Amino acid sequence: MSGLPRVRWATVFLGALAVIWLYPVVWTLTNAVRSSADIDRAPWDLSWPPAIGNIGEAWSRGQLAAALANSASVTVMTVFAVLALSVCGAYSLTRLRPPGRAVLFLIVLAPLMIPTEVLVVPLFSIFRTLGLINSLPGLALTNVVANVSFATVILAGYFRTIPREVIDAARVDGAGRVDVLLRIVIPLGRPGIGAVAVLVSVSTWNDFGASLVLIQKPDAFTVQLALSRFSTFYSTDRGLTFAGMAIAILPPLVLFIVLHRSFIQGLTAGAIRR
Amino acid sequence: MITPGTAVAFVRRSRREGAIDLLFLAPTLAILGCFLAYPLVYGIVLSLHDTKGFDLTNFVGLGNYAHAILGDAVFHRALLNTVLFTGAAVVLQTGLGLFLAVLVADVKRGTTFFRFVFFVPFVLASVAVGAVWKFLYAPYFGIVPTVGSALGFDTLTVAPLADPHTALWAIMVAFLWRFAGFNMVVYLAAIQGLSPEYYEYARLEGASRFQAFRHVTWPLLWPATFTLVLLTTLGTLRIFDMVWIMTEGGPSHATETVATDIYQTAFRFLQVGYAQAMAMILLLVILGFAVVEYRFLDRRAEAVSS
Numbered sequence: 001m002s003g004l005p006r007v008r009w010a011t012v013f014l015g016a017l018a019v020i021w022l023y024p025v026v027w028t029l030t031n032a033v034r035s036s037a038d039i040d041r042a043p044w045d046l047s048w049p050p051a052i053g054n055i056g057e058a059w060s061r062g063q064l065a066a067a068l069a070n071s072a073s074v075t076v077m078t079v080f081a082v083l084a085l086s087v088c089g090a091y092s093l094t095r096l097r098p099p100g101r102a103v104l105f106l107i108v109l110a111p112l113m114i115p116t117e118v119l120v121v122p123l124f125s126i127f128r129t130l131g132l133i134n135s136l137p138g139l140a141l142t143n144v145v146a147n148v149s150f151a152t153v154i155l156a157g158y159f160r161t162i163p164r165e166v167i168d169a170a171r172v173d174g175a176g177r178v179d180v181l182l183r184i185v186i187p188l189g190r191p192g193i194g195a196v197a198v199l200v201s202v203s204t205w206n207d208f209g210a211s212l213v214l215i216q217k218p219d220a221f222t223v224q225l226a227l228s229r230f231s232t233f234y235s236t237d238r239g240l241t242f243a244g245m246a247i248a249i250l251p252p253l254v255l256f257i258v259l260h261r262s263f264i265q266g267l268t269a270g271a272i273r274r
Numbered sequence: 275m276i277t278p279g280t281a282v283a284f285v286r287r288s289r290r291e292g293a294i295d296l297l298f299l300a301p302t303l304a305i306l307g308c309f310l311a312y313p314l315v316y317g318i319v320l321s322l323h324d325t326k327g328f329d330l331t332n333f334v335g336l337g338n339y340a341h342a343i344l345g346d347a348v349f350h351r352a353l354l355n356t357v358l359f360t361g362a363a364v365v366l367q368t369g370l371g372l373f374l375a376v377l378v379a380d381v382k383r384g385t386t387f388f389r390f391v392f393f394v395p396f397v398l399a400s401v402a403v404g405a406v407w408k409f410l411y412a413p414y415f416g417i418v419p420t421v422g423s424a425l426g427f428d429t430l431t432v433a434p435l436a437d438p439h440t441a442l443w444a445i446m447v448a449f450l451w452r453f454a455g456f457n458m459v460v461y462l463a464a465i466q467g468l469s470p471e472y473y474e475y476a477r478l479e480g481a482s483r484f485q486a487f488r489h490v491t492w493p494l495l496w497p498a499t500f501t502l503v504l505l506t507t508l509g510t511l512r513i514f515d516m517v518w519i520m521t522e523g524g525p526s527h528a529t530e531t532v533a534t535d536i537y538q539t540a541f542r543f544l545q546v547g548y549a550q551a552m553a554m555i556l557l558l559v560i561l562g563f564a565v566v567e568y569r570f571l572d573r574r575a576e577a578v579s580s
Contacts, residue, residue: 010377011384017374018391021451024406025394085302092298099292104299111310113564115512117533118557121540121550122313122320125328145309148302177294206399208515209533213541224401228519238409245402256397260390263397267456268463 032246036239067226077140090155158192195266325547338551352535371457393455404519407448438528464498
């Protein structure tokens with residue numbers, strides 16, 4: 001797009017890089033359906049026919065069904081809570097007039113500087129007092145705290161593009177704040193809300209650090225915890241390990257393939273607009 | 275017409291209105307207050323105390339900090355590793371991201387495809403990425419022995435993650451693979467937002483491709499560079515997942531980062547107050563870097579956008 005003469009070697013070079021980039025992913029997915037003996041014999045082959053048995057075995061031995069259900073419930077709780085908080089919060093910050101709006105914006109922004117890693121110890125201690133260790137809602141709560149600021153900032157960017165005149169006209173016609181939120185802001189902000197939902201669900205699904213600290217009972221394990229435990233236990237059974245990894249990466253991968261435009265738009269909107 | 279009376283009524287009403295407006299933000303503020311601000315304050319308290327399990331015992335003032343800064347070789351190593359790793363991540367991720375973005379922006383067809391491919395690793399869980407790269411780095415079986423043997427080198431037993439000299443940089447490669455796509459995507463969006471007129475002008479002036487990049491693209495992309503440097507710094511100083519999965523900080527602390535050190539100190543050795551002192555030092559390092567980068571880089575970013 002730089003308007004300069006295009007060179008074809010760039011495409012060739014990018015094609016080669018693309019192969020290197022995709023190889024680890026494709027390799028994981030194909031090794032998931034190969035027998036361990038076959039992988040040991042020729043680790044870099046892509047073999048056929050698939051040995052579907054791995055998936056079933058990884059599923060039962062790694063207790064992945066339970067782990068998937070746990071991850072799904074944490075993700076759903078987190079996404080709904082983050083959306084409810086950040087939609088209302090961004091609406092207030094951009095299209096309403098709370099007192100001290102600039103300061104409020106900074107307060108919402110500040111947590112972006114404070115990673116969970118810095119607070120795990122006091123959080124663990126507080127959660128222990130509240131009885132939230134090994135609790136899926138508790139884990140969802142930490143994910144809400146980790147995601148709500150950036151979700152609010154991204155949504156604020158989207159909501160700012162909604163013309164004030166539309167909102168003012170509705171208010172003059174007697175619409176209340178909630179009417180405006182439900183009838184104007186949410187419908188017009190839908191692309192942003194969708195992007196935030198996708199980003200938050202992927203980041204929650206992939207979370208490892210917080211769950212490692214807060215979840216210790218195997219029956220509350222998330223997929224990532226089950227996988228980290230599993231790949232240590234069965235590291236010699238490579239087919240099985242790859243099957244476990246494939247199961248863990250597929251949900252976000254599929255979500256990304258289906259929604260990759262809105263995913264990337266949400267991220268770049270958040271990163272570029274300051 | 276507005277009489278003084280209605281003006282007062284208006285101000286008074288709008289104060290109540292403002293409070294109602296604030297209600298929409300209140301739940302977010304409450305959550306952040308309870309589970310971010312309070313843990314932060316409690317964390318400071320913890321870091322100033324000796325602890326038994328997770329209970330406070332004696333107030334020791336800055337003793338934990340002094341010990342971490344003056345007398346803990348592992349923490350020094352962790353801090354050094356973290357800062358080195360972050361510096362390398364900033365330079366390499368930004369550089370590779372920009373390189374890829376410039377190439378992808380120039381491709382006639384397939385821009386979306388390439389953007390997709392380079393971004394894919396970003397959505398994969400760190401646990402899975404770490405596990406895959408552990409396999410790639412395995413001796414006998416991994417990519418180094420395989421490619422090395424194919425080229426005729428004696429590399430069958432090479433295990434990058436087991437060697438203290440290479441382990442950190444082996445993790446860096448996996449990290450780069452995972453995150454370069456993010457930087458590319460941000461740069462690509464910025465490049466696609468640049469007006470073609472600049473290049474028209476550069477071409478008329480007889481600028482070469484490289485000169486056009488050096489004097490047009492690079493300065494105009496400065497706001498994106500600033501954002502990416504800041505985001506990469508904040509995201510990498512906290513690095514835990516990939517390191518923990520791939521090496522747990524070993525061999526012999528060669529890949530120890532501050533976050534892995536905090537985790538082990540708190541949850542394996544149960545030195546809770548001391549671990550929190552290290553966490554507070556990490557937070558200060560993060561804030562320090564953020565402030566310095568903001569000071570030095572933002573001015574140039576503003577110069578560009580004005």
